[in-house]
Amino acid sequence: MTNRSLPAVAVLVIAAALTAACGDDAEEPPPAAPPAASASTPAADVPSGSTGAPGTATTPAAPSTGAGPAGPSAGTTERRPASPPPVALPVRPTGTPGARQVVDAFKAAGLKVPNPRDRSVDCGPDGLGLGCSELIATDAVTVYVFPDESSASDIAETWGGQSFRRGTVVLNYLEARTPKTDRARYEKVLTGLR
Numbered sequence: 001m002t003n004r005s006l007p008a009v010a011v012l013v014i015a016a017a018l019t020a021a022c023g024d025d026a027e028e029p030p031p032a033a034p035p036a037a038s039a040s041t042p043a044a045d046v047p048s049g050s051t052g053a054p055g056t057a058t059t060p061a062a063p064s065t066g067a068g069p070a071g072p073s074a075g076t077t078e079r080r081p082a083s084p085p086p087v088a089l090p091v092r093p094t095g096t097p098g099a100r101q102v103v104d105a106f107k108a109a110g111l112k113v114p115n116p117r118d119r120s121v122d123c124g125p126d127g128l129g130l131g132c133s134e135l136i137a138t139d140a141v142t143v144y145v146f147p148d149e150s151s152a153s154d155i156a157e158t159w160g161g162q163s164f165r166r167g168t169v170v171l172n173y174l175e176a177r178t179p180k181t182d183r184a185r186y187e188k189v190l191t192g193l194r
Contacts, residue, residue, distance in 0.1 A: 007094050092134055097145075101192065103138065117138070130155060132155075133147050142172040147166045152169065171183075
């Protein structure tokens with residue numbers, strides 16, 4: 001290599017490094033050029049929104065919408081709550097055992113209550129809409145507690161022979177794997193609660 005080609009090679013290496021460091025600008029649109037004012041017209045004489053000299057057709061500038069590449073401005077952004085409001089369930093009557101208390105009584109009596117799940121949210125309007133106060137589901141039986149005996153009686157009649165009612169508490173066997181012979185034991189424990 002001669003001394004003359006060394007500066008040319010250095011320039012090419014530096015240009016390649018700058019191109020690699022800056023990236024390919026072909027993906028981005030070129031920046032808009034500012035409107036050119038006529039040499040004979042000072043900038044102060046050009047009307048606002050005009051892009052040319054007097055006597056030429058001008059197009060008014062588009063009003064700013066506040067929208068940029070990220071979308072609408074903060075003033076028009078729809079705000080959503082972080083989480084849905086809590087469901088307001090009817091209150092369980094005083095003196096009535098709660099669904100968890102019934103399940104615990106079954107367990108204490110040696111009855112199977114596998115996989116207990118609190119599904120009280122299903123009582124509300126976003127769930128099944130049954131209007132119950134509490135709901136605990138197990139693989140053996142589902143325990144519903146209603147705010148009044150009338151509601152409990154209505155739902156127990158709807159479920160027919162697949163349920164048992166004592167006051168405001170209803171045992172449901174529709175989704176359960178409980179043999180009919182064992183159901184009497186669950187019902188006896190519920191009847192003994194107070």
